[in-house]
Amino acid sequence: MIRHLIxxxxxxxxxxxxxxxxxxxxxWIDVSPSPxxxxxxxxxxxxxxxxxxxxxxxxxxxxxxxxxxxxxxVERRILNTVQETRLFSTLIPFGGNVASPxxxxxxARIAFDETIDSHSGDTAWKGFLIGASMFLLSPVIDLxxxxxxxxxxxxxxxxxxxxxxxxxxxxxxxxTVFAATPTMIGELKGQVTEACLTxxxxxxxxxxxxxxxxxxxxxxxxxxxxxxxxxxxxxSPASLSVVPVSTTPAP
Amino acid sequence: xxxPFLARIFTTLALGSLMTTTALHAAEVSPKxxxxxxxxxxxxxxxxxxxxxxxxTTKQEGPAFMPYWMMTLTDPIGGSWYRxxxxxxxxxxxxxxxxPILTHGIGFAPKIKYTFVALDRIRPYAEFSGGxxxxxxxxxxxEESSQFNFVLMxxxxxxxxxxxxxxxxxxxxxxxxxxxxxxYPNLGLNASLPYGGFSFFF
Numbered sequence: 001m002i003r004h005l006i007x008x009x010x011x012x013x014x015x016x017x018x019x020x021x022x023x024x025x026x027x028w029i030d031v032s033p034s035p036x037x038x039x040x041x042x043x044x045x046x047x048x049x050x051x052x053x054x055x056x057x058x059x060x061x062x063x064x065x066x067x068x069x070x071x072x073x074v075e076r077r078i079l080n081t082v083q084e085t086r087l088f089s090t091l092i093p094f095g096g097n098v099a100s101p102x103x104x105x106x107x108a109r110i111a112f113d114e115t116i117d118s119h120s121g122d123t124a125w126k127g128f129l130i131g132a133s134m135f136l137l138s139p140v141i142d143l144x145x146x147x148x149x150x151x152x153x154x155x156x157x158x159x160x161x162x163x164x165x166x167x168x169x170x171x172x173x174x175x176t177v178f179a180a181t182p183t184m185i186g187e188l189k190g191q192v193t194e195a196c197l198t199x200x201x202x203x204x205x206x207x208x209x210x211x212x213x214x215x216x217x218x219x220x221x222x223x224x225x226x227x228x229x230x231x232x233x234x235x236s237p238a239s240l241s242v243v244p245v246s247t248t249p250a251p
Numbered sequence: 252x253x254x255p256f257l258a259r260i261f262t263t264l265a266l267g268s269l270m271t272t273t274a275l276h277a278a279e280v281s282p283k284x285x286x287x288x289x290x291x292x293x294x295x296x297x298x299x300x301x302x303x304x305x306x307x308t309t310k311q312e313g314p315a316f317m318p319y320w321m322m323t324l325t326d327p328i329g330g331s332w333y334r335x336x337x338x339x340x341x342x343x344x345x346x347x348x349x350x351p352i353l354t355h356g357i358g359f360a361p362k363i364k365y366t367f368v369a370l371d372r373i374r375p376y377a378e379f380s381g382g383x384x385x386x387x388x389x390x391x392x393x394e395e396s397s398q399f400n401f402v403l404m405x406x407x408x409x410x411x412x413x414x415x416x417x418x419x420x421x422x423x424x425x426x427x428x429x430x431x432x433x434x435y436p437n438l439g440l441n442a443s444l445p446y447g448g449f450s451f452f453f
Binding site: 116118120123124127128130131132134135143145175177178180181182183184185 | 285286287288322323324325326328337339341359361362363382
């Protein structure tokens with residue numbers, strides 16, 4: 001009886017070792033829209049002097065609906081994607097200085113919303129099952145991690161006209177326990193973000209003519225006059241201390 | 252003789268982990284444990300017997316060593332003090348029974364752990380593990396007759412992160428060893444297992 005159990009245990013360990021080393025380490029990522037269905041944005045050729053600067057005027061990020069500190073990594077990535085369209089002469093990040101405020105510029109407000117679902121409840125139960133099976137079920141139980149990104153781009157031309165673009169992409173990484181790594185989440189986010197921004201730039205490029213310098217003149221109202229007046233001096237502390245106070249007792 | 256030797260080994264391990272993390276007091280330690288983060292570590296403790304019925308007579312005790320591996324399965328769940336992450340893994344359990352007879356036990360136990368993350372670098376956890384366990388103590392005591400057994404452990408502890416990747420652990424487990432009725436007598440052995448150790452996250 002004991003020998004039988006020991007044999008079973010040894011056999012189980014052999015199967016466990018074999019399955020964990022051969023069949024368990026799998027993972028794959030599904031992204032929607034898929035890369036094959038996306039059109040790569042093709043930038044139109046614009047003369048250099050027809051390009052105008054792109055000024056980041058606002059950048060907002062949320063995660064599962066909660067506002068987040070704007071990520072410089074995401075901002076840089078968005079700017080890189082915009083740069084690849086070659087629509088604009090220079091890209092000025094959020095908070096950067098605009099050299100000539102009176103020139104033609106396109107101002108951008110960007111919102112980047114992330115939605116993450118790690119399927120924690122499902123994963124916990126599946127993890128319990130996998131553990132209870134001595135990891136024998138690990139090759140056949142897939143775990144999932146969802147990530148979705150929605151990018152909204154609001155571009156304001158120098159004459160006050162505004163155009164809005166929105167793109168959304170989502171993806172899921174399916175993995176087995178032994179295939180999980182922290183980098184797989186990064187890979188998922190990278191692919192989903194890429195799909196989202198590619199879609200966004202595709203929309204932007206369709207309006208190329210809207211952003212060239214000769215598409216609209218500078219409005220007169222862009223010349224702003226500021227009147228500066230001398231500030232009225234504050235009263236001295238001494239004058240403040242002589243505020244009349246009635247000391248007449250109440251009848 | 253053996254106990255001071257083991258104590259010295261354990262002290263050396265603890266001090267070694269401290270020395271390897273000389274930059275322990277980096278200004279802000281805020282470990283970022285994400286899905287897929289793995290943890291390897293070693294816990295060691297001393298087994299203290301519990302005779303839960305009058306039929307239990309054996310006072311088994313001795314040092315226990317538990318090297319382990321864990322995989323983080325979820326992002327933090329919840330939004331209050333109970334906010335935490337689930338990880339799954341396995342550990343080897345080696346026990347040197349010094350009482351009542353010098354014998355040994357070794358086992359393999361899948362393990363599930365819930366780690367509370369609300370306190371940042373101080374992370375309490377609850378854990379449960381169980382699996383096959385072989386010991387030659389069985390057959391020499393009235394409680395257990397077969398050498399093939401199962402070990403079940405449940406407990407709690409706390410990890411203190413010295414750096415983003417290195418943590419010291421301290422905890423307590425209740426441990427039960429029996430053969431699941433495959434052979435009689437099968438009263439089972441119960442024990443408390445206070446332990447300490449260290450973890451490395453990657």
